[in-house]
Amino acid sequence: MTSPAYPPKPSPGDRVAVVSPSSGLPGLFPLPYELGLERLRKQYGLEPVEYPATRTMGSTPRERADDIHAAFADPGVKAVFASIGGDDQITVLPYLDRELIRANPKPFFGMSDNTNLLAFLRNSGVVGYHGASVMCELGRPGAMHPQTDESLRAALFTSGPYELRPARxxxxxxxxxxxxxxxxxxxxxxxxxxxxxxxxxxxxxxxxxxxxxxxxxxxxxxxxxxxxxxxxxxxxxxxxxxxxxxxxxxxxxxxxxxxxxxxxxxxxxxxxxxxxxxxxxxxxxxxxxxxxxxxxxxxxxxxxxxxxxxxxxxxxxxxxxxxxxxxxxxxxxxxxxxxxxxxxxxxx
Missing domain, CATH: 3.50.30.60 (LD-carboxypeptidase A C-terminal domain-like)
Known part of the structure; x- marks a missing residue:
């Protein structure tokens, strides 16, 4: 198996995709979702782009796969964020076009049920990022945890070593x-x-x-x-x-x-x-x-x-x-x- 490679990083001002590969919970709980989008814009200088299933509960695996393909194939989108996890992303995997994603590598951020897509990316030769979903981490009430913010900022915009530290x-x-x-x-x-x-x-x-x-x-x-x-x-x-x-x-x-x-x-x-x-x-x-x-x-x-x-x-x-x-x-x-x-x- 080919060793995964780190995809190119976005820069402030770039567009980033926000997709819901698992659950369309942004449609049920707009408050943390909108807060997360606002922080992407104001704290990170990125412009989020939504897709048809991002806020749709009950979307089909094919529809979610189509959103993933659109996000990776768009040359103007420089990174992809999961809105949140869920429990059935495994049903999306059979619909994913490995060659399309391999040909258009981008940093993907997600966790929980997004373990599915992270494993898929690894097997496609692309390094992904476990963490930083829009609703949970970016949509944290009051403010992002400073250690989450620092880690995400380093993962998004820099390359090279970063030392993890126990939570204060x-x-x-x-x-x-x-x-x-x-x-x-x-x-x-x-x-x-x-x-x-x-x-x-x-x-x-x-x-x-x-x-x-x-x-x-x-x-x-x-x-x-x-x-x-x-x-x-x-x-x-x-x-x-x-x-x-x-x-x-x-x-x-x-x-x-x-x-x-x-x-x-x-x-x-x-x-x-x-x-x-x-x-x-x-x-x-x-x-x-x-x-x-x-x-x-x-x-x-x-x-x-x-x-x-x-x-x-x-x-x-x-x-x-x-x-x-x-x-x-x-x-x-x-x-x-x-x-x-x-x-x-x-x-x-």
Whole structure:
């Protein structure tokens, strides 16, 4: 498989696409969406371009694929942003024209269900960017988290190394997007807890693969966008994080166990495990239950890794994925995990 290449970067003043490859939630929740568009214009100097399915709930996989093709094929569009995630982007993959996208590489920003498109891009020879959806990160009430803003700005406009740092303050408690009062002030945050390192005795530099654990599991079940020659992942950096669905520790273990049985886990030299989301509007866990959920997930991950990849370097609670701040990680790009120095550096 061809090693993915970094596509050209946009500049302030350029047009960027905003698409909804998963769910048309901008049509249901315009407040965070419009705020995200405004920040693209005012904070980043970019002009967002929408497509027919961007605000449409219930659009077909073909319609969403058409929007993706239009965004990548337009020479005047210099980057592509997902509005948000969802749960059925896997149905869009069969409609995507790999040669069209390979011939028109552009930076793509998205996470969660957009793991599908990120994996597709990687297999098409294009580095994508895990993070920075319009509604969640750019549409954050009050202001963007400064670490998200700094990371996104570096990923958008610069090339070269960028050092990730543990969150100074973070949160995973949300407020109702349908309530205008939600956007009157920034959400409450709590002090950062740093990263936890396991097997930190070496320096690893490799290309990334993975994403939202639930989506990775679906891709594996459908046998979509997974290298058939697993040596493709040798020495790489595995990215895993869990969503607001909050899969149980048992489910996390079983998914990792299946990856281990397939021979995947031992291929990677490092695992960056995202800080788990422990609260949702449907499951508003009190602090003690939230802490227990996070602890149980960590033990599930450790149990699987000790069985299938005991020497892998692991970093827990890296701030990417479904919590806030959200650091942008190049997907298919290079990450350096320096265990002795306790440093993580990505290449944008």
């Amino acid at each position: 303050r973070w949160r995973d408690v949300d407020r109702d997007w349908a309530d205008p009062a939600t956007f009157d002030a920034e959400p409450e945050t709590r002090p950062g807890t740093g990263w936890t390192w396991v097997n930190p005795g070496r320096v690893i530099e490799g290309r990334t693969w993975g994403g939202c654990l639930e989506i990775v599991a679906w891709l594996l079940m459908a046998d979509r966008e997974i290298a058939h020659d697993l040596s493709e992942y040798d020495g790489g950096v595995l990215l895993l994080e869990t969503s607001e669905d909050m899969p149980s520790a048992t489910e996390v273990f079983r998914t990792l166990r299946s990856m281990g049985e397939r021979g995947l886990l031992r291929r990677f030299s490092a695992l960056l495990m995202g800080r788990p989301k422990t609260w949702s509007l449907e499951r508003p866990n009190p602090p003690r239950e939230a802490a227990r959920y996070a602890s149980d997930q960590r033990e599930a991950v450790l149990r699987a890794m000790r069985t299938y990849a005991p020497d892998t370097t692991i970093v827990f609670d890296v701030d990417y994925g479904h919590t806030d701040p959200q650091l942008v990680i190049p997907y298919g790009g290079t990450v350096r995990v320096d265990g002795p120095a306790r440093r993580i550096t990505v290449t944008y």
